[in-house]
Amino acid sequence: MSIxxxxxxxxxxxxxxxxxxxxxxxxxVDYGTRIVAGVTPGKxxxxxxxxxVFNTVAEAALxxxxxxxxxxxxxxxxxxxxxxxxDAGIKLIVAITEGIPIxxxxxxxxxxxxxxxxxxxxxxxxxxTPGECKIGIMPAPIHTPGGPIGVISRSGTLxxxxxxxxxxxxxxxxxxxxxGGDPVNGTNFIDCLKAFEEDADTKGIxxxxxxxxxxxxxASEFISAYVTKPVVGFVAGxxxxxxxxxxxxxxxxxGGSGTAAGKITAMKKAGxxxxxxxxxxxxxxxxxxxxxx
Numbered sequence: 001m002s003i004x005x006x007x008x009x010x011x012x013x014x015x016x017x018x019x020x021x022x023x024x025x026x027x028x029v030d031y032g033t034r035i036v037a038g039v040t041p042g043k044x045x046x047x048x049x050x051x052x053v054f055n056t057v058a059e060a061a062l063x064x065x066x067x068x069x070x071x072x073x074x075x076x077x078x079x080x081x082x083x084x085x086x087d088a089g090i091k092l093i094v095a096i097t098e099g100i101p102i103x104x105x106x107x108x109x110x111x112x113x114x115x116x117x118x119x120x121x122x123x124x125x126x127x128x129t130p131g132e133c134k135i136g137i138m139p140a141p142i143h144t145p146g147g148p149i150g151v152i153s154r155s156g157t158l159x160x161x162x163x164x165x166x167x168x169x170x171x172x173x174x175x176x177x178x179x180g181g182d183p184v185n186g187t188n189f190i191d192c193l194k195a196f197e198e199d200a201d202t203k204g205i206x207x208x209x210x211x212x213x214x215x216x217x218x219a220s221e222f223i224s225a226y227v228t229k230p231v232v233g234f235v236a237g238x239x240x241x242x243x244x245x246x247x248x249x250x251x252x253x254x255g256g257s258g259t260a261a262g263k264i265t266a267m268k269k270a271g272x273x274x275x276x277x278x279x280x281x282x283x284x285x286x287x288x289x290x291x292x293x
Contacts, residue, residue, distance in 0.1 A: 001202075002129035002175045003150065003195040004092060004118065005068065009133050012037040012060045012090070014081045015072035016048045024072065024096075024137050025051065031134040036064040058088040068092040070126070070135050078122060079104035086117040093186070094135050095121035105184035112186070119186025125156035125178035136178070138163075146172035149289060150196035152189055153208035154181045154215070158236055158278075162206055165282030171291050174202045181210060189219035197227050204229055204289040207272070209263055210236040216263040220270035232288050233272040234281060235260045 011028070015021040016038025026049060029035050037060040038048050044055035054060040057069060069085040071078060071093065078097040085093050100122050112119060120127055126136010131145025138156075142164045149171055153159040159178045166173060177192055179185060189207060196202045205227070209216035216235060223231055267274045273288045275281045285291070 001199050002132065003192070003199055003202075004120075004175065004177070005127055005129050005133055005135055007032070007129075007132040008034070009068050009092070009135070010034050010036045010064065010066045011068045011070050011133075011135060012039055012057060012064065012066035012085075013051075013070045013072065014039045014057065014085065015074075016040060016051065016053060017043055017046070018072055020096075021072035022048055025049070025070075027137075027140070028070070028134050031140050033133040033135060036066050056088070057085045057090065061088045061090060066090065068094065068135060071095040071097055071122075073097055075099040075101070079108050082108050082119065082122075083111045086112055086115040086119075091117060093117060093119045093121075094124075094126050095119065095186075096124065096126060096137055097121070098123035098182075100182070102182075102184055105182065109184060118191075120177065121180045121185060123182045123185070124180030125159060127175065127177045129175045130173050138176070138178070142167055143176065144170070144172040147174040147201045148172065148203035149206060149285070150174050150192070150199070150202040150204075151176040151206045151208070152192040152196075153178050153206075154210050155208060155236055158208045158210075158234070161278065162208055162234065162281055166206070166285055169282045169286045169291065171282075171285060171289065174199060181212075183213065189215050190222045193219060193222055193227055197229060202229065204285075205231045206285065207231055207233045208236070209233065211260050211263070212258040214258070217266040220263075220266040220272060223272060224270035230288050231272045232275060232281075232285050233267045234275045234278060235263045235267070
């Protein structure tokens with residue numbers, strides 16, 4: 001099984017005619033993802049690598065039965081693109097775009113409250129169910145189908161690193177999700193943890209956090225109370241100086257909160273096996289998940 005996406009997910013790409021949209025759409029198609037349409041206002045009726053382009057998401061969804069949107073729209077237009085997809089009845093939106101203003105994302109959050117839509121991102125690598133579909137920009141070859149580990153991460157590049165180490169240990173993945181590192185985003189750690197806990201094929205969970213905010217602490221409390229499966233955790237930014245943003249917009253230590261040390265303490269208190277040396281992540285996972293290949 002998997003969470004949120006599978007081989008039957010039907011994807012419309014917003015921004016398909018742009019350079020990034022066209023390139024990554026081709027990568028997704030090569031992986032086997034069902035890209036059924038593209039959307040670029042003013043370019044309806046055209047083709048982008050044999051994929052029909054529509055002017056609106058509503059038209060694309062009506063004619064192709066798309067239930068997921070992958071967004072490569074520039075940041076100044078991305079919030080409107082997310083809301084357009086939700087308004088068209090799209091159930092899952094994966095927003096890759098980075099640099100969306102916080103005020104715009106606050107509008108999006110308010111808009112989505114009344115919609116039956118899940119947002120992943122923005123500023124994220126996307127989501128992949130190995131061997132079934134890839135919706136985003138993650139490098140496909142590092143993933144291994146067949147489970148049994150679910151991966152959730154705030155960091156794109158660290159997602160790739162931990163997945164690569166899992167694969168090197170012959171540990172397959174059910175679904176891997178990059179939730180993004182912006183201060184205001186959609187799907188969070190707890191949403192994913194709940195889904196992985198309920199997924200029969202997921203036997204263990206990897207959670208990768210970073211400095212800033214309180215998401216890791218809140219997730220740790222949830223794990224302590226509701227998650228029965230073993231969890232391996234990692235927090236990036238142990239040596240980050242206070243007051244300086246590191247990477248993502250949300251990765252900043254403010255006052256005494258959001259530190260890596262505080263997050264690691266919360267994780268350990270919740271019974272999470274915390275890796276403090278990224279180079280040994282695969283070994284720790286193999287030990288924790290009792291996986292010998």
